[in-house]
Amino acid sequence: MPPKKAFRVSPGPRTRATRASSRASSRASSQAPTPKSAAKTPRRGRPARSKFVISGIDSEIPDEEDKDDFEVPATDSEPESVTSKEQKRRRTGRNSKIAVVIPPRLTSRAKVGASAASSVSGSPSSNLLDTPPTSISATSTRASSHVATRTQLAPIDFAIKDSEDEDAIALSTTKKGKAISKKVNSAPVSQATPRRFPRRSLSKPEPVIEDSSPDEEDDDVDDELDDEPEEEDDDVYEEPEEEDGDDDDAFEEQEADEEVSNGSDNDDPIAFEEQEADEEASNGSDNDDPIASAVQGAVSATAAAPSPTAHRRNRRRAPKITRAERERSQLYAAHPYLQHIWTEIEKCDPIPTEKAEQPEGLSLTMLPFQLEGLNWLKKQERTNFHGGILADEMGMGKTIQTIALLMEKPRPKQPCLVVAPTVALIQWRNEIEKHTNNALKVLIFHGQNKETNVSSINKSEVVLTTYGSLESVFRKQNSGFKRKGEICKEDSVLHKVQWHRVVLDEAHNIKDRSCNTARAVFALKTKYKLCLSGTPLQNRIGELFSLLRFLESDPFSLYFCRKCSCKSHSWKFKDFRHCDICSHTPMEHVCFFNYDILKPIQNYGNEGPGKVAFERLQSLLKLIMLRRTKVQRADDLGLPPRVVKVRRDYFNEEELDLYESIYGDSKRKFNTYVATGVVLNNYANIFSLITRMRQLADHPDLVLRRHTDEDGNNNLVCCICDEEAEEAIKSKCHHTFCRLCVQRYLDTYAGDGSPDCPTCHLALNIDLTQPALEAAYETVKKGSIINRIDINNWRSSTKIEALVEELANLRSKSRTVKSIVFSQFTSMLQLVEWRLRKAGFLTVMLEGSMSPSQRDASIRYFMENVEVEVFLVSLKAGGVALNLVEASQVFIMDPWWNPSVEWQSGDRIHRIGQARNCCITRMVIEDSIESRIVELQEKKANMINATIGGDQGAMDRLSPADMQFLFNN
Ligand SMILES: [Zn+2]
Ligand SMILES: [Zn+2]
Ligand SMILES: [Zn+2]
Ligand SMILES: [Zn+2]
Known part of the structure; x- marks a missing residue:
């Protein structure tokens, strides 16, 4: 040995x-x-304030009311008139000059803080929320003049230039139709989205072994959204129609891209600063901060009495108004409450930390932080969000806190639905039975004999189902299924029931908002909503949108028309040209979340507008998410x-010989790809080389005795690992994969667009959320x-x-x-x-x-x-x-x-x-x-x-x- x-x-x-x-x-x-001593202070330590409800966030409120609630405060000197739209536009848009100055040292300190926090917790969380609040200093008067503002703005400008390597690519992709003079990192990780650029021929890989992380991050967020339209077409189930109009998110994303890009495009520092100022006007800072009121004051003061210099400058600058600025003020004119939404959000306090009573009938004694969690869950349902995200680290008892919530008294008249991954389904049932002494009537909705009767579902108290089953009944209802050559449709009983509460376990299962599973979830009718997730969501900004969409939080998951009061939770353009609601074009609609959060972060990282967006996201998450870590509550x-x-x-001699011969071949192939600059073109080949070598390290038989077609049984074999496919799913090109294998294959790909199928080399098109193909366990065993x-x-x-x-x-x-x-x-x-x-x-x-x-x-x-x-x-x-x-x-x-x-x-x-x-x-x-x-x-x-x-x-x-x-x- x-x-x-x-x-x-x-x-x-x-x-x-x-x-x-x-x-x-x-x-x-x-x-x-694991160090225990380094427990961090819990973030929910803010003093209690009585207000939990964010006014105007309720989606029920008609637009007119919204306007009243969030109107720019009309000042005495300039009463608001009905026809003052143009004035208002100027007032809200261009006249408020507030520059944000983020000293570089703060930035770095925040980074260090986060780094320390994460290494302590030993988990991937970066604890965005734990970062100490960064103060925003603002110049609040016009008197400071644009010269002063310009000087103050310098750090941002500098920061952006300084971080060129991080940002250059993001900028380059957004500079549509413009000559790009900025140096672009030579890493071949192309950020170009496939729609706007033809698929780039692949460049040579960077010879330096450096972590090209920032590019990758950016790329990732981009991918998540930009891939959507392609996945849309992915019709493995031969769905006859696809009426849900999300197909055109593409237009909208592009739109948002352009808007931000126009801002960053602008080489004129003043124009850039003005865009800054716009964003700041709607942002503000912490309410307790005196500067915040100064900002507010500034907005109204500026609006009320523009100084002569301002007039002069406006005149001078008038033709230079950027498209981004114009569009932003259009958006605010059509939806005034958006301009102040972030200030409002920052005024709200999260639910104070208090312990709930140990629920009657629960056999297990809850831990202190779980009782705090239960209190939070109950109170969170009474806010206008009607629920939230419980994101405790894994292993801290999110299930038991949820069960305690389900035990609430009096029991609701309607049942609750829990959607969980297949592997966790039975554990949910077992835990409910065990901890409640069978006090709750549980029904499992899964497998062949699913309940079809609404009234028997209504008789149960908790219905447990899987994402796969939910998706499947939804698909049968909307797209139908083939029976004897005919397409039949079947109503989904889960979608007929009016639920009291829907709980999504491992809620990141709906991270791709355009996948069928996410749609099936969004279509449920429920009063309250709860997402459970153990993975830190702060860093999965693109994925977070899906959860906000599920929570239907206005305005964060809404699409807005810039030309009118139209707003909607889904992207509805049946004819691809006109909004189904207001008949304006797709270009005139924006997704608020992308607009104010995602795109600034994508384009600027944690600098300038990106940092502002992070802080906004942070203040929003404080209101809808509760996360505790094991270290905090050790x-x-x-x-x-x-x-x-x-x-x-170390390998024994025999293994080493075999490994080295195969590794030598692989390395030669790889070097050829490098030499000819076709690494990403050969991604499928390289991935399979890596897989083979990993298998060899386990046992040579995994490669030498791998599955062949001659084995006689027509089992489903995965194209990546060459094993009997587990949780087998099929691509559009009809090739079979293990769900995990293909997921890792796709996640690993660092190019643009989608990688090719390892077997047929067509672009790989696969719905990762599709239910697994039926393969009898016995034949797999064979x-x-x-x-x-x-x-x-x-x-x-x-x-x-x-x-x-x-x-x-x-x-x-x-x-x-x-x-x-x-x-x-x-x-x-x-x-x-x-x-x-x-x-x-x-x-x-x-x-x-x-x-x-x-x-x-x-x-x-x-x-x-x-x-x-x-x-x-x-x-x-x-x-x-x-x-x-x-x-x-x-x-x-x-x-x-x-x-x-x-x-x-x-x-x-x-x-x-x-x-x-x-x-x-x-x-x-x-x-x-x-x-x-x-x-x-x-x-x-x-x-x-x-x-x-x-x-x-x-x-x-x-x-x-x-x-x-x-x-x-
Ligand atoms: Zn419209
Ligand atoms: Zn519209
Ligand atoms: Zn596999
Ligand atoms: Zn294929």
Whole structure:
């Protein structure tokens, strides 16, 4: 057996020499317990204020009322007249000169703060909300003149130039039809959106191995929205029609792009400053800040008595008004409340922290922060948002807080609906039954025999369903389905019921607002809404929009017409030219969220207008989201320490020979792509090379004995991992994939547009949310790799033996220790299972092809039988949504470059109810691509900790530079 080593979590880069010496060194494991002492102050510590309701946010209010509520305060000197639209436009738009000055040191301090916070919590969260408020200083009078303003503005200008590398690309993509003189980062991560630019021929990858994170972040947000129209067309189900008019988001996004771009386009610093000023006028700052009232004062004072200089300047500047400015003032003229919405938002206080009573009938005693959560949930439903987002870190009992809410008395007359991922469905039922002593009538809406009767649904108190089932009934209602060659439609009973409350578990399942699942969710009729999510949403700005859309928060999820009072939750342009409501053109409509939040952040990052947008987002999230972390509430939780370690092993000679020959080939191919500048064109090939090498590090059989068509059974084989597809889904080109494999494939792609199908090389078009194709569990079992290996002459692999050794060590210490083994490759788990059984371990496996009841049986079997030591969990089975506190050890068999995936795996065991010390071990073959993947992972983890606005999507993405890094052995 080769020597075993374990190093600290974050070792520095190693060279051949140090590797050689470490080879010789004896085995040592170092542990890095989670620091507890660094608990941060909870952010909800603000003094109570009586007001929770944001006036004018209720979507019921007709437009006219809105206007009254949010009118620019008419001053005595200039009474408002009906025909003063033009005046108002000028007043609200161009006359208010307030420059925001954000000293660079504040920016950097905020960054450092966030970085510290994240590294403490040990989670991917960047805690945008925990950042100390940055003060905004404002010059509030016209008397300061534009010279002064200009001087003050300099830092912003400088900051933008300074951060050229970060911003250049964003700027370049927005400069439609204009000559671009700015230096553009040579990284081939093109930010151009496919609609506006022809697909770019791919440039050479950057030779420098540098983290091109900022580009990636930007790219990500862009992608999320810009990909929509393409996905729209994705019609795997042969839907006969697509009436829901979201198809044209494209126009609107483009529109918003242009608006911002026009601003950034402007090389004239004064014009730029004026746009700034516009935005500031509607922003303001913290209400307690005296400067804020000064800002307000400034707005009205300016409006009331423009100084002579202003007149002069206006005249001089009149022809120079930018399109962005004009459009913004048009928007404010048509929807006056938008101008002050951010000031209003900042005036509102979040719900004060108070504990609710322990609910009667709940068998479990809730922890202090859970009672605070329950109080928040109840009060949040009474605000105009009618609900919110509970975003506690994973493992803190979001389910139990929700169940406590469902137990409220008096019980509502209508039922509540809980939508959850398939793997969590049965756990929801079990937890409700267990903690309420069967006090709630639960109905499961899933599988073949779904309830079709509205009245029997109304008789239950809680209905549990999956995103897949919800999507499926919605599709059958809207698009119909084929039966004997005819298209039939069927009313969706879930959409007929008037729900009391809809709860979305793992709400980021609807992150793509144009996917069918999201539409199915939006179409539900409900009084109250609750989103549950354990992933930090602050950094997923594009995804956040979907949740706001679900909450139907006015104005943040609305589309507005600049020419009239038209506003709508969906993009409705049946004829592609005219709004269904007001008949103005798509160009005249804007999505407020994109306009004020997303685009400024995309275009400026955390600088200037981007920073302002971040602060706005922050103040909005304070009102709709509650997030606590384990570190913050460590005392309440009383969790045992968690240790993460990396176990490094070396291939044996035979494995090394094989690996090196395949790796040599792969590297040659890769270098050819680099030399000819076609890295991104060959993304599918490169991704599959990487996959093969990862499989080789697990066990050579994964590659040598992989599934072939000659095997005789016509199972669905994944085009990426060459295994029996788990949670099989089909692309538009009719190729099959594991849901997880294709998701990682798409997430990893760093080019523009969508990557090609690894099999047919057409542009890959696939709905990730489609329900899995039915593949009987038994036939999948038949495709097991165990049936393809020669059992008598089979040899184990270094990694499998390393695992056996780890497990044997645990066993000698105590027999009661339970372990979970995660892998992306089912074949690997099958080999591990076979080997472990030979070694006398009792194991149980969780696979993606299992039905919910099979999954439940496996989970119970593992949890309830003391002698079952090892749970083999396929990452494709959605194992990351499980609660497995019976186990205290996690082994991650094949590392991935997105660190949050592994953090999530660890969260399965490190959660409420865990009494033992937890250990998460990452199994790495040192002389393979895996050691590079681990290094890349650490690089990405540092990156996310260091960036406030870092988008999570960048964690997955593999830029050409990253690829180069992987092939640099
Ligand atoms: Zn209109
Ligand atoms: Zn309209
Ligand atoms: Zn696969
Ligand atoms: Zn294909």
